[in-house]
Amino acid sequence: MPSPDDRPLHALSGGAVRRSLLLIGRGIASQPRTFTIAIVASVVYGIGLVASGWLLGRITDGVVLPAIEGSGVSTGSIWLAGLGLLLIGAVTAVGVALRRIYAGIGALDVQAGHRRAVTRQYLRLPMTWHRRHPAGQLLSNANADAEAAGGVFMPLPFALGVLVMIIVAGVAMIAADPVLGIIGVSVLPLVLVVNAVYRNYMSPAITHVQHQRAVVADVAHESFEAAAVVKALGTEDFEERRFAAASRTLRDANIAVGRIRSVFDPVIDLLPGLATLGVLAVGATRVAAGVVDTGAVITTAYLLTVMTFPVRAIGFVLGDLPRSLVGHDRVSRVIDARGYLGAGRHRLGDAVPTDEGLRLDLDGVGVRVPSHDADGAATEADLLTDVTFSVPAGRTVAIVGSTGAGKSTLVDVIARLRDPSSGVVRYDGRDAREIADADRTGAIALVAQSAFVFEDTVRGNVTLADEVEPDGEGLPVSTGSGYTDEQVWAALAIAQADGFVAALPDGLDTVIGERGASLSGGQRQRLAIARALIRRPRLLILDDATSAVDPLVEQAILAGLRRSAGDVTVILVAYRTATIGLADSVVHVERGRVVDAGTHADLLGRDRGYRRLVTAYQRGREEREVAR
Amino acid sequence: MSATTPGTSARIESTSSLGVLGTLRAGLALSPAMRTGIGVTLALAVLATAGRLIVPIVVQQTTDVGILAPGGVDVGLVLRLCGIAAVGLFAAAACTTWVNVRLFRAAEAGLLQLRVRAFRHVHDLSVLTQNTERRGSLVSRVTSDVDTISLFVQWGGMQLVLSVLQIAGATVAMLFYSWQLTIVVWLAFAPMIVLAPKAQKALNVAYGTVRLRVGAMLGRISESIVGAQTIRSYGAGARTQRRMDEAIGEHRDAAVRAQAFASLAFSSGVLLSGLALGAVVVVGTLLGIDGDLTVGGLLAFLFLVQIFTGPVQSATEVLNELQNAVAGWRRVISVVHTPLDITEPDEPTPAGPRGPAALDFADVTYTYPGSAAPVLHDIELAIPAGARVAVVGETGSGKTTLAKLLTRMMDPDAGSVRLNGVDLRDIALADLRSRVVIVPQEGFLFDDTIAGNVAYGRPDTDADGVAAALERLGLGDWLATLPLGVHTDVGQRGEALSAGERQLVAIARAYLADADVLVLDEATSAVDPATEHRISRALAELTQGRTSVAIAHRLSTAEAADLVVVVDAGRIVELGPHTALVAAGGVYARMHATWISASE
């Protein structure tokens, strides 16, 4: 199986022209049928347009004039002439409709394709990548940038379709008179020259705009995420200023782009007109010199007016290209990002029955991240150093350490949310990196320190599987999640969440707002615990997962866990002695290192830091009693 | 205006119900800058358009009187005419550029106003209102929904006016040649005039759906980004991807549909142009045979028909673009028109001098919108100035709700909350926010340094001030472990710090805000006991004499309080000093016993 790292780069390489052609080529290749229909429709449209002018001329000379001058044209042919014009109008209209509809479908499919690719990356890239990229920016990549990247495909079929018109008109012009023809045809290279100048100005300007769009989206996203803090401190004015500043920069960037576009479009429109005048002027002198006849001049001038429209269509495409290229670049930066945690292929539980707890070994685990020294120069910092301990199957271990000691980093490594920079984590004796993803997530459940709740039903939040949807006859069809309502309720009961869920208006089917906004902090946490329990994991990790529940409930949860967990291996990050008391042994972590490991009683006896930490409440109480 | 009726709505409508004209009017009212200099711009645009017409005429003239001149080619005349036409072309192009620049500038200035207005309004809405809307969707309202409008205001609006002018001008000219044929032309376009309102309505709905889908899509994507860790730990990637693919697909389908409608509307204009041309040829010829129309007249008329149909087609285009813009506009306007549920008092009452403040709840009842039963019932509570209060109770009992009422994140259904005897609803919001500060249960750090976060909203405090404040709070040792000290970046949502460290920063931030009343909602729930003890003691000393309300599951906080409030199922069931409650042997005594056994 090829790893995702082997995919070809999505970014376009080479010079501006090559990149433009690649962009267009790839887009068309991705939707060949759609674009073919659009281009053919565009050809029909172009022919219809020319034909209607040509037919009108023929009719004027052949029908209208003779009829009015009384040369006895039959009424039938007058009606036929009208019908002919209507028919051409109808064909042209169908051409236009099909061209636009299919160009739209093509452009929107290219856009949707980019969105799917980008969002796949969001799910695939590791947490370390996510922490480096602001959420609002990522939103903008999936939205404004994907849209920009597909933008050029809307006018493209139009331009490609009428290319035929340009070629035919060009050949006809040169055939009429080479000199005049060259003046006429020179419009095309001129368009390209103008475009090259335009691109030079436009590319940086549009890059700035797309960047600034992302900045504005990011300020808005962050600010709305922070709404509670903004309210709490009454800093609405400050946020408004921050957003206004970002938006003003965007406005200026947009105006700068608008200025360039405001020059480019009229200049492109100007070229065929100027060429026409040139043909007339040169033509007149050549006629006077007797080199050509007047017919050639008039034909060339007419053909140039026919070319005005296609040239404008090409102008649309050229005008949109820089934006699409920039959008494509920005999207590619996400799509080409690498550094996945490679997926292993070994199965867990080949050797060990899967209803037994997982054996966990950490061997010299270190985590190193880019950081700064006191002078601000880039260096690296160790979040974890040489962490070694083992948890036999079915045992419970408490990880204890002060704020910022590295406990969450440690459990992240254990659950393989990140890979260690050195050392190994082993599940049942096998390197965690060699285990297939599905096996790992099936065997290990981590209840993170901050509970995250999806905008979904209670059931969906617990099972994280697709809803059971009723089929046509209203019978529920299992979509493979395999969890019954009883199982959901049982998990909720152990997490002490059954009570409040039962009180919700639709029970398990109640939809919880985004981020669980309609629940209390403790309720969210309990939902997250139920989510872990229902999976019957072989290794359960609770990262301070009961911090927002009261002591009575916490005791009940822990008691339920002990009863139901059976052979599960459990890792608890905890401070309270009662919680620690559940553990067979304790690992004391400080500053990313294991200070000591052993039973609670052992550590109390020999580890001063540990004693200080877990007896802090007691000491506080005593101090207060003394003070009273 | 309805924007000041309190409590009528707790959600932002997905879109406003204004009609097209109403939307335009409301939109322009929100963006006055869009109209600046519009008269001059219009005049220039008329010039530019007229300039574009001059050229074909000059070409015609050059051919007729210059090249085809009876006495052979008049080269001098041709060159002169070409020179004049070239000047005309350049002048028209210059005018067009100038018009476009002016339009861009006015449009962008107007959209800036709209964006900022909508953004601000989201913040002014209560937290509840914000919660009913997805973050990603709210972001789309101030970004892509606004962008949708820009195409129309930069180009469409002016184009529409010009098209109408051109249509009117061509009609007058046509009438000059033949009123019968003019009627024929208008009759040919009659189906369009009849069907246009229906088509516009369909487009309106179609584009509205597109905007909704964009919002929904961004909501889903935002969730997958912010919830990345949970998704990874549960292997829920495939499912999340399916949910996003679904939203992306739904947006694509809606957009294709709208696009198809617009294409059909536009192509019907092309079809009817063909009809008009055919009809004019037939009727014109018949009129000519009857002698009602000269050949020259008919030829001129045929030229005018083409001048007429051009703007009709571009007007159809603009009307499509208009519906697209209206769809975006409506979503932005519906934000701005959502009534504020937390409003400024008409006449603010001063709430006494700054310093220790008393708080009381008088018979307060509160129900969350959409909930059947109240979460808080008849709360009566008096907190004396300078008291240290602890609020405890089961999860979900209503503690956070109590704190939100205390800080006026929302207003009670019945009863009142008072600061120094003044109803919170009568205190100017800025005054209230500076007197009562809360550290919310779900803290949030900005992607900035520690100093930036602690001094958030207080640009007058510099890094040294922040370091000093952290020192006073007993966090100097922690700060010393960070190589960059207060200049350490906290990362996205503060995720480069540990959960406990994030809480420390949030507390320091509230401490610096220097309020009369400090409300801490589980502010130290993730901090280790030793640090918690240290910071609570430091905070108690530093805010000596101030009022503080702390919600905590760790009863160490309650042990240190002057007054303990026990909340159960939305009611205050016990109230008194720690020792008295323990002695009373009720709910609190039981909780405390559990706590002692759990923490020793």
Ligand SMILES: Nc1ncnc2c1ncn2[C@@H]1O[C@H](COP(=O)(O)OP(=O)(O)OP(=O)(O)O)[C@@H](O)[C@H]1O
């Ligand atoms: N991406 C990062 N870059 C630099 N430092 C980091 C990064 N992530 C975490 N840290 C630092 O690593 C240390 C350990 O963080 P971690 O979250 O593991 O602590 P913790 O023991 O879980 O603390 P808490 O009890 O507060 O949750 C902290 O000091 C934190 O500031």
Ligand SMILES: Nc1ncnc2c1ncn2[C@@H]1O[C@H](COP(=O)(O)OP(=O)(O)OP(=O)(O)O)[C@@H](O)[C@H]1O
């Ligand atoms: N926005 C909301 N809409 C509807 N119901 C809500 C909303 N917010 C909270 N609730 C409900 O109101 C009740 C009280 O919630 P609150 O957050 O006040 O509890 P709490 O005492 O702070 O609990 P915890 O200790 O878990 O933080 C809960 O049952 C909760 O589900």
Ligand SMILES: [Mg+2]
């Ligand atoms: Mg942690």
Ligand SMILES: [Mg+2]
């Ligand atoms: Mg709460």
